[in-house]
Amino acid sequence: VVVLTMIVALTVGLSVVSRTITNLKISKQSxxxxxxxQAAEAGIEKTLxxxxxxxxxxxLGNSAQYKTSVNxxxxxxxxxxxxxxxxxxxxxxxxxxxxxxxxxxxxxSSCTVSIHFNTIEQSCGTGAGNNIRAGLEVVVLSGVISxxxxxxxxxxxxPGRTPGAANTDSGTTIDGTTFQHGVSIxxxxxxxxxxxxxxxSVKVGVTSSVNxxxxxRIIESIGExxxxxxxxxxxxxxxxxxxxxxxxx
Numbered sequence: 001v002v003v004l005t006m007i008v009a010l011t012v013g014l015s016v017v018s019r020t021i022t023n024l025k026i027s028k029q030s031x032x033x034x035x036x037x038q039a040a041e042a043g044i045e046k047t048l049x050x051x052x053x054x055x056x057x058x059x060l061g062n063s064a065q066y067k068t069s070v071n072x073x074x075x076x077x078x079x080x081x082x083x084x085x086x087x088x089x090x091x092x093x094x095x096x097x098x099x100x101x102x103x104x105x106x107x108x109s110s111c112t113v114s115i116h117f118n119t120i121e122q123s124c125g126t127g128a129g130n131n132i133r134a135g136l137e138v139v140v141l142s143g144v145i146s147x148x149x150x151x152x153x154x155x156x157x158x159p160g161r162t163p164g165a166a167n168t169d170s171g172t173t174i175d176g177t178t179f180q181h182g183v184s185i186x187x188x189x190x191x192x193x194x195x196x197x198x199x200x201s202v203k204v205g206v207t208s209s210v211n212x213x214x215x216x217r218i219i220e221s222i223g224e225x226x227x228x229x230x231x232x233x234x235x236x237x238x239x240x241x242x243x244x245x246x247x248x249x
Contacts, residue, residue, distance in 0.1 A: 029228065036230040039064040039223030044234045047219045057224070064225040074214040077174050080195065080204045082218050082235025088134070088201040090243065096190025098213050099238040102145050106210050110188045113212070115195060116171045116179035116205040124158030126199065134202040135162055138185060140193040148191055155183040162198070174205040192241065 043066035047053055053070040060066070073082070086092045096113075097105040115138060122133040135156035143149040156165035157180070171179030195204055206212060216237035223230045 032226040032228040035064045035225035036223040036228045039066040040221040040230050040232040042066060043068040043221030044219055044232055066221055066223045068219060068221045071218040072214040075211050077207045079174055080206060085201045086197055086204045088197050091194050091196030093240055094193040094195050095213050095215055096192055102191055106190045107187045108189060110186050111209045112184050113187050114182055114184045114207045116182040117202045118180040119177060119203050121180055124161055132200045133158055134200040135198040137196040137198055138193055141191040142187060142189050153185055157181045179205055
């Protein structure tokens with residue numbers, strides 16, 4: 001009876017101790033995870049302030065540290081909006097010259113800029129929804145900065161859905177993302193363009209026969225606390241031009 005009583009008591013005691021140790025471990029991991037996340041966010045804020053990444057770990061004095069890197073999307077193949085979805089009817093600016101003074105306009109003689117969208121094959125509906133294939137409106141300002149030319153394009157991969165829209169071509173793969181549809185426009189002395197998805201929000205990629213200027217900054221910050229690592233990525237675009245400028249240019 002004594003031995004059985006001791007076994008039962010020991011089993012209960014070990015169970016309680018095990019549960020307590022597990023709870024303490026979970027609590028510590030949660031605390032370290034939160035601390036690492038806050039360190040990563042602090043790295044984003046510091047980099048936004050200074051504009052410079054820090055490859056070497058920066059200590060925060062609370063057993064946490066961070067390191068950051070900065071990537072400037074530009075060149076002849078990249079994804080707009082920091083690889084995030086571009087909102088339907090709102091769109092995003094595609095800079096064809098250097099921010100903020102519109103210098104170094106691309107394509108002194110005509111060149112081709114291609115825009116790619118729709119990462120999966122979707123249906124040709126007209127209402128908003130995840131399964132609706134997006135179309136694209138592109139407004140391009142080019143020429144003399146004080147008196148630019150405005151060219152408007154409308155593209156749709158669904159024949160007959162959008163009156164006046166041109167058909168799309170097959171897409172391409174950019175940074176590991178495969179696009180189903182693509183369109184090409186001719187640009188001469190480009191200043192800036194607004195790319196506006198219609199019918200649905202969608203990722204938008206750009207390829208070009210020439211290098212396109214920097215579109216902003218992608219900041220990646222890694223926070224560490226104990227054995228926990230958290231990563232935060234933030235896209236800081238150039239200030240967006242008011243959307244009203246484009247329809248009434």
